[in-house]
Amino acid sequence: MPDEKPILKLPSVGIDPLLLDAYREYEGSLVQGVHAEDFASTDPSASTLPTQQILATIAVLPFSDAAGGSDSEYFAEGIAEDILTELSRFRNLLVIARNSSSVFRGKNLDIKAVSKHLKVDYIATGNVRRAGNRIRVAVQLTYAPSGHEVWAERYDRDIVDIFAVQDDIVRTVAVTLESRLGQAIANQAAPRSVPSLAAYECLLLARKFAEVHDPDRAMPYAERALALDPSSSQAHAMISHCAYTKWLREPDDEILQKMVQSAHSAVLLDPGNASAHAILGMALTSQRKYDEAGSHLERALSLNPGDTKALAYHSEWLLRMGDAEGALRTLDDALLRDPIPPPWHWEIRGLILILLEKYADAIHAFARQTKQFWYIAAYLAICFAKLGRIDEARTELRKALEVVPDHNLLRFRIVDEFQSQSFREKLSEGLTLAGLD
Template identity: 35%
Template sequence: MRYLFQDYVFDTDRRELRRGAEVVSIAPQVFDLLDYLIRNRERVVSKGDLINAIWKGRNVSDAALTTRLNVARTAIGDSGEGQHLIKTLPRKGFRFVGQVQEAADPADGAAGNDVEQWPKQTLALPDKPSIAVLPFENMSGDREQDYFADGMSENIITALSRFSSLFVIARNSSFTYKGKAVDVKQVGRELGVRYVVEGSVRRAGRRVRVTGQLIEAATGIHLWADQFDGELDDIFDLQDRVTERIAVTVDMRLQSEQGRLAQRKPTDKLDAYDCVLRANAVWRHGDREANEEALRLAYKAIELDPHYGAAYARAALCINAKKHPRWMIDPQRETAEAIRLARLAITFGSDDEVALAAAALVLGLLAGELDAAASLVDQAVSLNPNSAFAWSVSGWLRLYMGYHELAIEHQNRAMRLSPRDPNRRIMISMLGAANFYLGRFETAERLTSEAVQLTNGHLATLRLLACCLAHQGKLDQAGSVARRMLSLDPGFRLPGAGEFVPLRRKEDLALYIEGLRLAGIPE
């Protein structure tokens, strides 16, 4: 049985709790507790009922039961103060009060993994033509060529994003539909767009065939479908032709813009381009080994084309990704190398918004050059006002500079451009941090708790959650989070806290360190 409430799917057969496309990690006992409460939501469940059902009648202290309930609430975005889903009735018991839909598991096991079957919130259409490019299907008969088809889709998304008259959904949200049989009407509702592009790529030797079709999401009507053939050496020309055809069909007004948009080839070395595509695909796995492999491929791309801005940017981001989880072996040397790569990304990627935004992130976080970084990311946004990555980086930089309301505004812009982003946890974490520094501790706790669930324990997010709880006087909960954090990072101490958050305002840093101190982080 699957129970649907808010944007969660609680699947008792698979013993999974999902929020959107993300699996929420919860302990088996907490899962059983939620299961019992949801199944018995029509009545008040007593403490004795829970002890008999979950602990099989063993003696359980009130504190232990309260802890499990708090963990269950956190897992589903609730809290002891809000009690929007799990309500405590003093001296009576507990009841699950959220609106629940029941759905039997589909007979088709593959369909059962599709968490997008139940209704989602419909996003309002922007005030200009809006479009989502779904990941192109790899028709080469070789799954190892997926990265090439993905790269084609990504480059078309980037090219369309540069039309200021269009609203283009970011790659990370479009790619949540990869490998799924999609209903374009549903895609239109979930992403809030008027048009959807589907396509395929077939690569055979040096020959490439790209097919594409543009569909009006609300009606499902095909506005055009076409096929483009060429040599691998002409791959960028093929991408330009597909992009222009989409743009012209969506809105004839864009024809005048096409002449003003410089046709750019990121590199003349196709082997270097191939390495960057592979690096991007590998890096998204997110673990340490994937990060090292992506870094190796980025360096190889630089060796093949020393003037390739995107390769320097990818390498810099890979080294930057080592900081928070303490993957750096020689922090001083690796930090200097990341900064060197970021500066070269600026030099050779001056017309590439992703390279500029990546360089801005690295210079802001690792070099502490916040003003220069903010100027860089502004250039990136100017180049491509549809870049969710650039807007998100801008949000983080404004946060560190102390412009908290502006940080929230920019991060919300990024989230609208990429409403189904797998990196949503990072975006939500930034919103939590901005609210924390604004003194909105309860809002910050709610957002940061959600981010913790999505990250399953990202260190930076755990630190922030401990601070949010501590400043509300919830010292027991803050201490529990702090102990979890120290189990993952035993060497973390208060004097080194500032190196992870390059905060310009002294009062922001003081608020952060005081929260960690109250939570029990040692000197």
């Protein structure tokens, strides 16, 4: 084999260096608020298992940048995340979601310990090396109980073929894990709307910030991606997601309308984009268009049964429709695949627990959401009031009124989103007990 060319530290394609500095500042923020108990908080026997037969469980850990410390680290992690997303399309694999697997990064990981925390059979690791116009992706698949490496491969490609590299890896891993189903399973990998490389890098960074509910930092990346590749379904979906996180903070109808329009565009550009259907389902749920929302959420889960965000959105939709028990089962399915979930998982769980009249448990759940939005303050006011802790209830109610000062509007926004009359009455009664006129 000829000697390799020296590795060059290249500037990221199409990315403003100032925004890259912002990314570095946020590195590690996705695991803020993770508690030690999170690693042992999920008992699979206590959760609702997927109805299909699971042949193997796998975690795809963040890939590393082989050059070390370069601006391409997020690019390496993005490749791993997209591999994870593609693997989750296969109904016979239980794939641990990104938020849980991203906690474990580094070169000296104890594979057996990681597998114990995530409760998986197989762990995929890898690294990416970029040199000039060439890229090398190395992937290893380890059987976790024994620590035995069952498969390893290295892919060298021109940088323009990075998406072909990813598809090669997905198919090879799928065949290795599901040998009984062979290439028939691997061929189910759905084609995606592939943006240009620069737009793709922008999307990776937008996703970093959006998932920690920082739309102000995420939106410039999403808008840049859309400008670079206007036909990208993924870029439109990311714009919608950024609008959603902004709307949660600022309940303005114009922001919500932007979320809906961008999600519609994403679905029109790629009807097979599960993430686009999921965010459109959440947007329509927020507009109280429940029937249409449900059809898009079901489509998202049909396209990608392992999409934990779609499962969480579907859980919230079920709750809005009046099915608290079904919502909790669906959220438990998501937790099975993502045992260290993103912080916003806990606000959905907290609301479910309120409507199941488990107020102390709901308070604990809300405390694990790192972004304490105005509506969480209102939910906490209800919990404290129902538990007779009136002073604490009034303190939380004042926080909610700072954002939505009109008492009638606050009650409307908290209560009217539910189809169930009993749920409406329960929440309204709690707000009154907390001191809302």
